[in-house]
Ligand SMILES: Nc1ncnc2c1ncn2[C@@H]1O[C@H](COP(=O)(O)OP(=O)(O)OP(=O)(O)O)[C@@H](O)[C@H]1O
């Protein structure tokens with residue numbers, strides 16, 4: 001068979017439809033300040049940050065097999081870097097988001113070296129311990145309020161934009177931009193040579209190794225990249241909240257338990273999973289939040305039902321039945337006529 | 338005679354089970370070697386130690402003159418040591434074609450788009466081209482074994498380790514497989530083949546070794562090894578599927 005006789009296609013009909021719908025959605029969302037009220041903008045901004053967090057955790061755990069329960073370490077780290085940069089060094093908050101990402105990547109290098117010595121469940125426990133250490137350290141930083149936390153000074157906030165409405169728009173667009181950047185970046189990564197390796201690792205590590213993939217190197221890379229992304233998201237989250245404390249910044253509940261819930265019910269190991277999962281999570285939260293602790297019980301029940309009846313998550317459930325995929329990630333072999 | 342792959346004084350035990358007891362094995366360039374032995378003799382474990390998925394308790398693995406005993410599997414693969422797993426290990430969520438592309442791209446270090454054409458070719462040779470775009474997780478056991486072979490070939494091996502690839506094939510399919518393996522040899526690839534389907538094995542290999550109790554109890558020219566007393570003795574009690 002000669003070179004000219006074959007062609008490899010990435011997009012399918014399903015992914016063309018998916019990409020078109022997603023592009024329209026992003027355009028509509030970018031224009032949201034025109035059609036949504038302030039409360040909705042704030043809610044959507046929060047949704048975008050969870051899309052980013054869950055997509056990153058999915059890359060880490062769903063693809064690279066690194067089941068971390070300590071990503072709140074980087075959420076909190078990012079938040080604290082933003083506050084420290086703004087309060088102590090006068091760095092504009094938007095620039096501080098980037099600084100948070102860069103510093104988290106640097107920090108992740110030695111942390112990963114330590115964590116990767118731990119196997120299996122010990123890795124998960126180790127990541128949680130690291131996050132707790134981060135929390136304890138943050139509580140010791142007097143200039144940032146110690147254990148009780150600190151607020152962002154008014155001057156820093158007004159520095160973003162003069163009017164309150166414009167500030168809220170900018171923060172909304174930042175959140176949307178970050179979610180698009182994270183999801184788009186992951187799609188591009190999966191389209192690349194690294195994506196081929198990551199998907200292989202997701203499916204079978206032994207075979208991946210035996211077929212020439214440097215599994216440890218790729219896991220290391222993914223750990224560092226997700227740390228950076230998670231910290232940038234954390235910085236943005238706490239820029240929206242205007243206040244940070246060790247307990248909110250390093251909350252295992254908010255930044256890891258909910259994120260795992262989102263990824264697992266949406267469909268772990270697929271790019272679409274966290275998107276679907278985030279929508280489901282916020283639908284549940286907005287309708288059930290009044291129920292108090294019953295709400296957490298309901299989340300648990302939903303998680304159990306999904307895991308029993310759709311172990312590949314809601315997206316996996318429909319995608320496998322109808323051959324759907326929203327992103328052009330396949331390498332389809334086609335013979336030229 | 339020069340040696341391409343050698344196991345030197347390899348020992349391995351799992352608790353009380355001795356799977357290798359100071360085994361020496363040398364494979365010459367271009368040679369095809371067959372390994373037989375009863376179930377649980379330690380044949381697959383030998384492949385594990387050769388390719389790095391299992392580490393020996395003692396002894397050395399030498400490839401092309403270099404000591405590779407502590408090299409990880411991915412490095413050994415890139416040096417040219419490929420293996421088909423007895424229990425197939427497909428990338429279940431990827432298509433058959435993507436499985437082979439992974440092996441070709443990472444096993445040889447080539448750019449992804451440069452391996453598309455050779456991979457399509459390999460699928461053809463292994464009888465998988467009709468299933469190129471199916472998810473590998475949905476393949477039958479037989480096709481999974483074909484995929485194991487296809488992936489191993491895609492890494493452009495110098496030594497190909499085949500672990501029971503003929504089991505379950507029809508007579509016709511078995512003949513095709515034997516032809517394919519002879520073809521692969523003709524390209525200069527050295528082969529070690531573990532197989533219970535003895536007639537297929539002896540039609541390909543130059544030399545046959547018999548593993549039992551962690552040792553080679555017979556080795557040499559395939560037909561005479563089959564007829565030798567210890568082999569007849571061991572295989573007496575082995576049921577027909579073996
Ligand atoms: N990881 C392991 N841990 C413990 N015991 C093992 C392990 N791997 C293999 N064994 C044992 O070692 C022995 C040899 O196994 P191996 O798979 O190498 O045999 P084999 O000759 O390939 O057998 P078969 O013909 O059934 O494929 C068996 O008794 C098996 O149960």
Ligand SMILES: [Mg+2]
Pocket residue numbers: 380381382423500
């Ligand atoms: Mg075996």
